[in-house]
Amino acid sequence: MNIACNSYRSNEAIPVDPFLKNKKLKKYFNRETSAALATVGKLLGEATVDPSSTALYYATGILEYEDYGLDRIAANALDADAVFSPKRFIENGIAEVSPLNQFKVLLNMPLSFIAIEYGFKNDNAVIYSSAVGLLTSALCAPPCASILLGAGKTFADGAVEMCFALTSREEVRRIPLENPREEAYLTLKRIAFKDTGA
Amino acid sequence: MNRVIISSMGVVSPIGTGKEEFYAGMDSKTSGTGAISCFNTDFFPVSIGAEARKSGKVILSEKNNDRRMVFNEIAFQELFSYRGLDGYEFNERMLIAGCSLDHFRIEEYAQSSDAKTHDWQGYSDNSYAMFEHYARKFSITGGTIVNVSACVASSQAIGLGFRILSGGGKKAIIAGGVDSMLNPLHYMGFYKLGALSDWKGDPKKACRPFDRDRRGVVLGEGAAYYLLENAAYARGARPLAEITGYASTIDGYLITDPDPNGAHLAKAAMEAIEQSGISPDRIDCVHAHGTGTLKNDSAECSAMKLIFGNRYNRIPVFSLKAQVGHLIGACGAIELAAVIYSLEKQTVPATVNFETPDPAIDLKVLRNPLQKPINYILKLNAAFGGQNTALVLKKA
Numbered sequence: 001m002n003i004a005c006n007s008y009r010s011n012e013a014i015p016v017d018p019f020l021k022n023k024k025l026k027k028y029f030n031r032e033t034s035a036a037l038a039t040v041g042k043l044l045g046e047a048t049v050d051p052s053s054t055a056l057y058y059a060t061g062i063l064e065y066e067d068y069g070l071d072r073i074a075a076n077a078l079d080a081d082a083v084f085s086p087k088r089f090i091e092n093g094i095a096e097v098s099p100l101n102q103f104k105v106l107l108n109m110p111l112s113f114i115a116i117e118y119g120f121k122n123d124n125a126v127i128y129s130s131a132v133g134l135l136t137s138a139l140c141a142p143p144c145a146s147i148l149l150g151a152g153k154t155f156a157d158g159a160v161e162m163c164f165a166l167t168s169r170e171e172v173r174r175i176p177l178e179n180p181r182e183e184a185y186l187t188l189k190r191i192a193f194k195d196t197g198a
Numbered sequence: 199m200n201r202v203i204i205s206s207m208g209v210v211s212p213i214g215t216g217k218e219e220f221y222a223g224m225d226s227k228t229s230g231t232g233a234i235s236c237f238n239t240d241f242f243p244v245s246i247g248a249e250a251r252k253s254g255k256v257i258l259s260e261k262n263n264d265r266r267m268v269f270n271e272i273a274f275q276e277l278f279s280y281r282g283l284d285g286y287e288f289n290e291r292m293l294i295a296g297c298s299l300d301h302f303r304i305e306e307y308a309q310s311s312d313a314k315t316h317d318w319q320g321y322s323d324n325s326y327a328m329f330e331h332y333a334r335k336f337s338i339t340g341g342t343i344v345n346v347s348a349c350v351a352s353s354q355a356i357g358l359g360f361r362i363l364s365g366g367g368k369k370a371i372i373a374g375g376v377d378s379m380l381n382p383l384h385y386m387g388f389y390k391l392g393a394l395s396d397w398k399g400d401p402k403k404a405c406r407p408f409d410r411d412r413r414g415v416v417l418g419e420g421a422a423y424y425l426l427e428n429a430a431y432a433r434g435a436r437p438l439a440e441i442t443g444y445a446s447t448i449d450g451y452l453i454t455d456p457d458p459n460g461a462h463l464a465k466a467a468m469e470a471i472e473q474s475g476i477s478p479d480r481i482d483c484v485h486a487h488g489t490g491t492l493k494n495d496s497a498e499c500s501a502m503k504l505i506f507g508n509r510y511n512r513i514p515v516f517s518l519k520a521q522v523g524h525l526i527g528a529c530g531a532i533e534l535a536a537v538i539y540s541l542e543k544q545t546v547p548a549t550v551n552f553e554t555p556d557p558a559i560d561l562k563v564l565r566n567p568l569q570k571p572i573n574y575i576l577k578l579n580a581a582f583g584g585q586n587t588a589l590v591l592k593k594a
Contacts, residue, residue, distance in 0.1 A: 028453060056448070060346065062324055063300050071316055073383075074308035084305040087241040089382060099390040103453065105299065107346040112583030115450035121462055124448050124585055125354050126347040129326045133343035140361035142445070142469070156319060180341060181330075 003165040003192045004043035006035055010157040014038055025113060030067050030104035032060065032154045033113055035162040040114050040150070043164045051119040053145035058111040059127040059134040059184030061153030061161075068105050069097045110152065120148070131187035132180040138172040147172065151184035163188035199473075201429035202363045203437035203594065208277030208374075209535045210257070210269040211420040212248035212522045216276055217535075219252070224539050227550050229402040229521050231416045236265065236380055244394050246401040247380045248418035248523030264301035264323040265378040269421035270332050277372065277423050278336065285433060286370040291338040294359045295423075296351030296375035297325045298527035304383045338372055346527065349487075349581040350446065351375055352422075353530025357444035357587060359426045371426040375528035378419035388417060393582075395490065403551050405524075407488035407517035408495050408563045410556040415489050418523025422531035437594035438538050442476075442574070445469035449584035455493050456580055460501025463586040467505045467576055470588040474574065478506050481513065481590070482572040483546045485537050487579045488517020489524055490551075494580065499559045501578070514568055515561045516540070520550035530579045530587065537575050541593045544572050 008014050014034040017023055019041025029037070036058070076096065077089035103109055108126045115124070123142055127133035131151075138147050149172065150164040163185055175191060209216065212230025213223025223230070231248045235256055239245035249256045250269055257272075259265045283291050300322045307313055307321040326344050333342045343358065345351045352375025359373035379385055388394055395414040397404035405416040427435060447466040451457040471478055486498050502510040518536045525532050540546060546568040555563070577589040 025453070051450075062326060063322060064319055066318065070304075070307075070318055071313065074304065074313045074318075077304070077308045082309065084308050086238045086382070089304075089308075090241045090243070090386070094386045094390065097390065099392070102387050102391050105387060106348055106582065107299070108348045108581060108583045108585065109453070111347075112448070112453055112585070115448040115584060116453060119450050121448055121450055121465070123446050124347070125345055125358070125446070126351075126585075128344040128346045130343065132341055133345070136341075136343060136362070137358060140358060140365065 001165050001167045001171045002043060003163060003188065004039055005163040005189055005192045006039045006042065008035060008160040010159045021117060027100055028103040031158060031160050032152050033110045035160040036110035036150060036152055037113060037117060039162040039164045043166060050145050052121050054120055054148055055123040055141040055144045056111060056115060056120045056148045057125050057127065057134055057137045059129065059151040060107050061183050061185055062129050064156040065154040065158055068101050072096055127184065129183050130180065131177060131182045131184040134184040135172055135175060135177065139169060141169060151188045153183060153185045161185050161189065163192055199364045200366050202360050202441045203427055203429045203432055203435060204424045204439045204441065204538065205427050205432055205435035205437055206277050206281040206425035207422065207438060207535060207538065208273035209422045209532065210250050210273045211532055212250055212418050215252035215272055220535055221539055223521065224536060224547055227548055229550050231404055231523055232401045234380060237382055244389060244396055246395060246397065246404045246416050248416055249380060250420045262303045262305050265380065265419060266301060266328065266376045270376050273421040273423050274332055274336050277425060281425055281435065283370050288337060289340045290369050291340045292369060292371045293329060293333045293338045294343045294355040294371060294373045295329050296345045296355040296527045296531065297377050298346065298348055298351060299384055300325050301381065302383050347581055347585050348583055349526055349529055350579045350585045350587045351527040353579045353587040353589060354446055356424065356530065356534065357446060357589060360441045360444045363426055363428045368428060368431040372423050373426050374423035374531040376421035377526050377528040379417040379526055380419050385417060393491065405490045405520045406551040407490045407519055407549055408556065408559050408561060409552050410554040412490040412492065412495060414491050416523040418525045420522065420525055420532055421528060422535050424534065439541050439594050440592040441589060442592045443470035443473035443590035445473065446585065446587045449586065451584055453583060456497040456584065458497050458500060460497045460504060463498065463501040463578060463580055464504035466586045466588040467501065467578060470590045471576065474590040476574060479509065481574050481576045482570065483514040483516065483540065483575055485533060485575055485577045486515050486517045488519050490519060495559055498578065499561055502561060511560050511562055513562060514546040515563050516547050517549050534577065537577050537591050540572055540575055541591060545569055
């Protein structure tokens with residue numbers, strides 16, 4: 001199993017440009033999508049992967065971070081008495097948020113952008129949180145040349161953990177699941193550090 | 199491959215709650231779309247939605263609360279009223295569910311002191327925790343998996359349940375989904391994407407799948423869950439339908455648009471049909487994703503040509519979304535209830551609000567229900583971002 005992990009501190013820039021063929025896509029990315037693209041780029045490097053025969057599964061961590069503009073919406077939605085006003089919510093809150101920010105909310109964006117960037121067309125799923133969901137999806141994958149398995153987590157302070165593995169069903173079957181409710185990024189990170197001896 | 203049956207269902211939808219109400223809504227071609235009443239839309243640029251109803255009335259929930267909780271409670275109760283899990287050990291019971299975004303209490307947060315310190319997490323209702331709560335409550339303790347693949351989340355959840363069971367073993371899998379985008383923040387998020395129908399006339403006509411004058415999506419809400427069983431272990435079950443094939447693909451095209459050629463939606467369909475051990479000419483009708491957007495309906499028509507060749511405009515096509523709206527993370531699950539309706543009633547329903555055919559979409563969309571022998575149905579779904587699913591269902 002080839003595996004790559006990246007960790008980014010809360011205010012650390014995530015350099016994704018070197019891994020993008022279409023750099024215009026970057027405007028849609030939140031920190032998690034940027035980290036996912038950078039980590040897949042690091043993993044695949046010069047590797048030859050048949051995107052038409054690679055299944056792609058991604059697990060995103062329990063939501064703790066947002067860069068949608070929530071605070072601006074919330075602050076602008078209050079009237080003079082600090083009471084929520086639907087009128088101000090629409091005219092002063094939501095109106096100031098770019099439509100592009102909606103792409104930072106949808107949880108399938110990391111997987112979708114990886115598919116666009118690398119041409120993956122095959123079986124896929126986006127799982128919320130748990131390692132058991134991610135690994136079960138991979139174990140039930142239809143016959144394919146390889147499986148790209150990823151998991152990420154963006155913490156409340158903006159720090160990001162991201163791991164991707166290029167693997168097979170046989171290798172996934174051997175992954176020990178210590179806690180079925182464990183967030184998937186922790187499972188992949190444990191494998192990565194065990195594999196590298198770190 | 200083991201036979202996988204659907205042996206019970208629980209449904210909460212804008213055209214009724216419970217199988218009987220849902221079927222009655224199908225029979226009467228009811229549209230559940232209308233002016234939103236579950237939150238204040240006075241200043242909203244659009245205000246049409248499809249709210250979940252029971253006995254003809256919008257299901258009430260406490261102000262600002264996560265309506266998905268109410269829907270889950272009702273849907274699980276109904277599912278288990280038809281058939282329980284007594285024949286399965288606790289570790290043989292799994293929940294695999296789809297949804298989209300965590301519910302967020304924006305009004306409460308905005309007025310709180312937490313908004314000054316950006317401590318918003320306590321106002322976000324975590325979907326994983328919600329499903330774990332219901333899994334515990336209904337003794338489904340063999341694992342919980344939550345799929346968040348946008349508009350294919352629940353069809354992927356059902357597909358994964360099918361894969362687990364068709365691979366063998368004794369398990370009871372509750373698969374389906376729940377969603378509600380009918381809250382100020384999420385509703386306006388979809389508006390900002392330019393996805394919502396701006397239909398100015400009767401709100402019941404706002405979602406118009408495959409119609410020339412289609413104007414976009416109407417957001418809906420509800421829940422649908424199914425008990426999936428390996429037929430070999432389903433003693434005493436009265437199957438509602440059999441799942442015979444499932445596949446998922448990704449367009450990898452544009453983030454905003456489906457592939458206009460529908461190539462990978464068609465590929466998913468062909469794989470699911472092949473897995474069913476049949477050829478496309480054995481499919482009796484198609485229950486489409488049919489959002490009522492310009493690009494989705496057109497891409498789906500392209501996919502139909504690839505799947506069925508010269509037969510593409512002779513095979514009846516149906517979309518439920520004019521009646522229940524777009525349930526996003528639960529749309530595949532709710533639409534599966536219409537598939538089961540078609541199989542049980544041997545009827546292809548009329549697509550509500552299909553009035554003027556689009557010359558560019560020459561599919562056989564029906565204005566009146568069609569009675570005909572139906573053995574196999576192809577169910578298609580597609581997600582914002584390019585994910586596609588296809589399920590093949592067989593008459594039980």
